[in-house]
Amino acid sequence: MQSQSDETAAIAVESRQESNSSSPLLGCSVADLTSWVKSQGQPGYRGQQLHQWIYQKGARSLSDITVFPKQWRESVADFPICRSTIHYRSVAPDGTIKYLLRLADGQIIEAVGIPTDKRLTVCVSSQVGCPMACDFCATGKGGFTRNLARHEIVDQVLTVQEDFQRRVSHIVFMGMGEPLLNVDNVLGAIKCLNEDVGIGQRMMTLSTVGIRDRIRELAEHQLQVTLAVSLHASNQALRKQLIPSARAYDLDDLISECREYVQLTGRRVSFEYILLAGVNDCPEHADELARHLRGFQCHVNLIPYNPIQEVDYQRPTPNGIQAFVAALKNQHIAVSVRYSRGLEADAACGQLRASK
Known part of the structure; x- marks a missing residue:
């Protein structure tokens, strides 16, 4: 039986080898x-x-x-540009729109358009499904199918932009999949979105659970994107419980690689931390987290849990959330709370799955 670390390594190799034989025009300079x-x-x-x-x-x-x-x-009418089609569209009361997009091979992925008065953010997917199997995440419950090609990532932004009839200003790689297991296509998409679509790299955020050596590799590209690392736990034992892939990558090693990223790029790291009531939201967890993060340029985004059907985790109370915030601030850790948009449309953080 293949171990979790073996599976992750196999997927990483696969992502390096993938190419699109149809050579679509979308994604080209x-x-x-x-x-x-x-x-x-x-x-x-x-x-x-x-x-x-x-x-x-x-x-x-x-x-x-x-x-x-x-x-x-x-x-040349049959030569492929390779755009997706909208399979399903769901609008939340706050104006967030979840899109199920059908790809050329029939696979379904999700993208989310998140509007405010001043910006339009697109949450894009990097894989069909996700191999990381985080216990609180709907995408991970559905398993992994394949990596997305560069043009399939770029297409999500163009589709949302066309549907909103409004220019996209920000992009977050926080949809389905682990971007650093599809690093070549993700980097190609960032380049295309920047140079061809015209969205500044500083308006992009790449989120990762953490793949050994890939954060260091990302730093070598000297991108201007924001790196967001999903911690979700303050110690290795709890992180392994919530994120199975963490068995192959110790929390101390991950934090060390993040510190090196800051040294190489001069850019701060954001740490994502989903608050699960009674699991990782106690004062001692805040103290542990602060000890890991002291002494380098970083910021913590706390995300109150967004419910999914498969597990019975609970969102902390408002008082519990504020107590966690106060505990981090008391230890001089920069922190903010991010309440996810699109909750009613199952379009919030951790809720994405390729189904209605």
Whole structure:
């Protein structure tokens, strides 16, 4: 029987080897698109036109691009741009919209559009399902199918942007999946979203449970994205209980790698901590957490638990949440509480699953 650490390693290798044989146009740079149109016997300036129609006008087929000669358009109409279709759409009272998106192979993933007066944030998925199996998370209960390709990640942002008829300002890699087990495609998507869609890296957040050596590897790319590390526990024993993959990566080692990330990038790390009543929200847990995080540039996001059907964890009381906040502040740890949007539509943190 394969161990958890063996499974994680196998998935990591698989993510390195994956490629998309259909070579979709979505996810390509203007230089790539220019090379492609030239290979089709067209003048190079059509690459810039194609880039504009894919990323600004939302073309789903080359036959939609009316500035192209009709005869050529028809000859390449079947060449894939590779956009998803909206399989299901659920609107929460707060305006958050959950999307189930059907991919070219029939797989279903989730993306979430989170609007405010001043911004539109998209929570994107990086995998179909998730192999990490966190005990409090609906996505992990459904298992893992495959990694998403670069274009499938970018498509989620374009789809939400088109549906809202409003420019996306922020992106969080906090949907289905573990981004650092699909690091090549995630990095490619970040590059595309930045350079081709026009969203600043400082407006992006990448969330990870922590994969050994991958945070250090991420630091070497010197990105301007915010790194958010999901701790959810203040000691290794409790973390193993809540996050099975933590058996292969000791909490002290994870924190050490995060400290190194700050040293290499000069950027602070955010730590995500889901508060589970009576499990990880006691004063001694706050004290333990503070001891781990003292002495380097970091911030704690406390997330009151969002319920799922499979487990009976409870959300702490408002007084319990504030007591935890006060305990961290007393030890000079920067902390805030993040109340998830989209709770009524099962679109909140930890609730995403590929079903209605």
